[in-house]
Amino acid sequence: MDPNWSGGGPSVPGYVPGHGLLTGKTVVVTAAAGAGIGSAMVRRCLEEDAGAVVLGDVHERRLTEALGRLGEEFGRDRVAAVVCDVTDERQVGGLLDAAEAFGGVDVMVNNAGLGGTASVLDLSDAQWSRVLDITLTGTFRCVRAAGNRMVRAGRSGVIVNNASVVGWRAQEGQAHYAAAKAGVMALTRCAALDLAGHGIRVNAVSPSLALHPFLAKVTTEEMLDTLKGREAFGRPAEPWEVANVMVFLASDYSSYMTGEVVSVSSRHP
Secondary structure (H helix, E strand, C coil): CCCCCCCCCCCCCCCCCCCCCCCCCEEEEECCCCCCHHHHHHHHHHHHHCCCCEECCHHHHHHHHHHHHHHHHHCCEEEEEEECCCHHHHHHHHHHHHHCCCCCCEEEECCCCCCCCCCCCCCCCHHHHHHHHHHHHHHHHHHHHHHHHHHHHHHCCEEEECCCCCCCCCCCCCCCHHHHHHHHHHHHHHHHHHHHCCCCCCEEEECCCCHHHHHHCCCHHHHHHHHCCCCCCCEEEEHHHHHHHHHHHHHHHHCCCCCEEEECCCCCC
């Protein structure tokens, strides 16, 4: 298995095999071609017998590589990939258009987000706006677009957003990211009420520390050690452990849950 492909797999200790929780569903996942939660979610959905998964990401090369791997393993007729920048409404529409080839979106997973570390004393307007545009407004664009598709199709779909414990808890240097993730939580709760009458559920996960190669590159060892020390198990989550909870929220096992933000961590306030 590619060491950069952090989706897990049967050989990984503790990894649970699929049980058909998403049989026949068409799932769309943003920021899906990296090595983190998005890519782990794609793999989990395919293992849970999703009929098709459409990957969106801004990185065309990574998308092409991910599509090749997944097509070889799960069947080329079950995966598609579209370059998608969630700050561009037209590209969000194009991502959902790709799902129409598989019957339309049943599950929308909004994973795209952008972080960074900077004191509020040093944050520029441009830094603030970019983090919020990708992380919060990008999630809003996808919720709105997927919700409208589901309503027009008369479909009882599911939307799963990726929030963060920093939406609840303060962390130095994270004002822009924390504000965006707190916004994702509020968006989730309000959108759930707007869409409940259409039979569409909206929930979110709130991970703390999920370690993947990109995070390791942009975070110092000292900071990672500090963050690990705050976790109940003394280690970060694997991306697939977060994806497991997202699959639950996407499945019929959570049929009476909407407007919830589920902590994938011991760090709930």
